[in-house]
Amino acid sequence: MKSKKLLSVILSAAVISTVALSGCGSSSTSAGASGALDKDQHLNVEVPTSDVKTLDPSKGSDGYSAYVLQETMEALSRDEVKNGKEVVVPAGAKSWSQSSDGLTWTFHLRDNKWSDGKPVTADQYVYALRRSLDANTASEYAYLLIGAGIKNSDEINKGKMSSDQLGVSAPDSKTLVINLSHPCAYFEKLLNFKFFIPQREDMVKKAGSKYGSAANTLVYNGPFKMTSMVSGNKIELVKNDQYWDKKSVKLDKVTMYFMDDANTMLNALQSGQIDIADTLRPEWVSRFNKTGKFNQVTGNVPTNSYLEFNNQDKNKLLTNAKIRKAISLSLNRKDYLKTTSYNIGTVSNAWVPKAIDIGDESYRSKANVSVKDSKEDPKELFKQGLKELGMDTDLSKVVLNDEEAGTDERHKLEGDYLINAFKKNLGVTLKVDYKEWKQFLQDEEDLNYEMQSGEMWSADYNDPMTFMDMWETDAAKTKNGYANKEYDALIEDAKIQKDQAKRLDDFKKAEDLLVNKDAAIAPTFSQGENLFAYKYVKGIQTPQFGASGSRDVEFKYAYISGKNK
Template identity: 85%
Template sequence: MKSKKLISVLLSAIVVSSIALTGCGSSSNSTTADKDQHLNLEINVADVKTLDPSKGTDGYSAYVLQETMEAIARDEVKNGKEVVVPAGAKSWSQSSDGLTWTFKLRDNKWSDGKAVTADQYVYALRRSLDAKTASEYAYLLVNAGIKNGDAVNKGTMSPDQLGVSAPDSKTLVINLSHPCAYFEKLLNFKFFIPQRQDMVDKAGSKYGSAADTLVYNGPFKITSMVSGSKMELVKNDQYWDKKNVKLDKVTMNFMDDANTMLNALQSGQIDVADTSRPEWTNKLKSSGKFDQITGNVPANSYLNFNVQDKNKLLTNAKIRKAISLALNREDYLKTIGHSIGTVSYAWVPKAVQIGTDAYRDKASDVTLKNSKENPKELFKEGLKELGMDTDLSKVVLTDEEAGTDERHKQEGDYLINAFKKNLGVTLKVDYKEWKQFLQDEQDLNYEMQSGQMWSADYNDPMTFMDMWETDAAKTVNGYSSKEYDALIEDAKIQKDESKRLDDFKKAEDILINKDAAIAPTYSQGMSIFAYKYVKGLQTPVFAASGSRNVEFKYAYISGKK
């Protein structure tokens, strides 16, 4: 999610508001906590796909797992800096060649009172890479270089040959096949959450779908999950750091409709929500009741093209690029993102660093902005290459939007009008619930997709680049390029940041210009509102939950009427 020292991750782009406590994690607070410690939040979908750490792919499930499970590390904000801090492990070290990582685990327990042990981390990593698990995210561990990870994931080696071991109950050892410049930054990711084999075996295919199929080793535990309604969480009294957890209860409300969510915030039904809509931000700011967190985040919205399109249109790179160039990104951000964020003429967003530098500053020459190609003529060239009629008025594209609420319908309408105006083609939009949208993506059952974003898992360009390698992209959009793969594979093993930078720049240019496998649109901005009585919230943008959710381990209520 980063060979920098353990606590060196600094986000200069993010503005952390006064909601975040100075020195969070301390057991002393300058204000008095209310007797009733109940926090109400929203999740802007109707349901999470799964809470199985090995199988979840979306930020919403990661949001819940972040608060209910303890990975090896956590991302936290301390004194205005985002840092990686020990969590499930109390310390770790790496060998001089960078190939062996040794973790000393804390004394921690699961919510049922059983001990958290090193073999449970071993089991979790083996299960996540096991070909039988079919984890869509397994490529992250393969790319990090865990020894034999690729062979295990392809089913040519058994999981017990993976380069992970537990010499004793409190020691975890991970062996890599090559040094990984960002390995430390991965340690808060859900694959590094331990798992209990007895619970997995008991629940079978239902593991992660209901509260009683899981046990929890994090700050909170789930007492109920009601699809389309809410999740109820309570403080986990078995958690190793429970003294620093102030909240007794957290209600996470599923609210996939923006108006419902914002009305709930204004009425006090929920305590925290995010919105970039000007009419709401102005209203909330003028009320004087809220603190606001704003800033750039490492997330990019994009149009996703099925390069194996059964209708053939989007199998052509010129057509894909024509669609990308036809977008007026400034207008797109203004209309859909309400001018909160920055336009994206490339794939890796501003907040991401390479080494200690901002990647985008070092790769400013990789951009769509300088293209002189005419989108209509380019589209016609693509049609001609496919042996199709070049009359653009006869072309019909189908877009799948990642939601059914007002915001997604607004985006669908915008794209319909934009493509009619700028390309002369007809766009039909199919609005899907989030779970179905993800399933269609996995099955490549779409032509084009919009309304989604990719948020960084760690602070390195690799988190945006390795997802388009052949093995990873096969369940995203079917893209495959040997030239692209070779560049990313070299970047994985390079210790020289200048050579990694060169690899990334060449690969990014292939991705957005030569092959136009996707069309980046804008880099999302953060605009979160919380009642002033909510204290101690954090927004570490490289946390496991993604960029727009809050971290409430240290949150508490003070002064609520």
């Protein structure tokens, strides 16, 4: 689950923002850079959960873990902001090139060191990619590399080949070569992803199953290194003096507080315990703006909230496409957005959000797929589904079970809304179980749910594929039991096509299958952003397609100036 940012309105030049939605960039503190640095360079931020799933780059799947990895690790590239534009910039690799047929990519690595002083070498990138695709690792994101076409990746991930046959090699310590089985139109956009973070085999083997679960199980090659991680409390980072670009890093320390309760987080921002936080709640927005102490950044983000249906539901109800579609059609998405996100964001009648481009054009402006186009009556459709399942068609007797992706106020608002909407618009009863984040993810992985809500997905890169390949039958990232060979074939064709018009046609047909014919999910709204940062916080960046999804506030170039004034 990720959530990228397009922050369209900047109310202070002290914050550097992107001007396009969802994914890449480079730049330092060109805005607000004239301010004198405070002696105390300590930034305090929040992470809106009680814990991160894992910091193992091969296994992490949520935006919160990626948020931490973004600040502590260096992939081949970084997404940054230069001159108001989000771009892909060299990071772990200082340069790269591709062959004329697009099948061979050669990366020339920087002179960089791990936090323990040992050199970062090409064979560590090779090891990381092999490990991520190894069937024994069981990486939920392996499908991303398979889709990109890294040679033999599919066979290796299925256990049919050994990982040393993967199309990656290290001719020398500073050169990485990646061979693809087919051209990939979006390959360069993937290079900041956590799979392209090098890994040290000695550290992986030493930590074993605990790798990524504590600060001392990892070494770091990014701007900061972790000194401690306490579940339910905080993560502490300090400047990494071994980092190749340490001269650009001005902060000495970053403390990340776990705060899964919105009121706790907002009170912490108001009191100055933390320096940056998001809120959509009108009363807090007004309160913060009246103080005159904050810079506010608002806008839409290229992410979609959705209802996830277990297409292999053991209770049978959600195995039926008509019942799934009835639920989707019954939703008043304007009310949904107003109730759960205070009208900050946009309704989503399709799966790929407006922020995503195909080539150099907006995908949504070209793809006229929409749930709202259906004229079918949701109640009658639900009854037809019940009849097909051989069940009683009395809607008042139907009970559906939903899991919400959190226990805080925001998720309880959503749960209450859905309970009332299902009763009013469908005449059925919805029972909502509010789950802690880790358990929610585990239930999803185990297909141990009927319906899930409160989850969001956003782009890992700026191409429709980042929203579409996750629903292929063999994709393991988001599990809902959906399987459609026609859908799979369309996505597989889009992966290998160079012609964007052909890719567009594939995506349109696949998206229509996903949200209309099969109704495998029900998109609801695209999230809005409302970030508040104290005015003494300078030089932060907010790339939409950075590595960390919804937590894309980049601290590499941040600094503190004038806090005590």
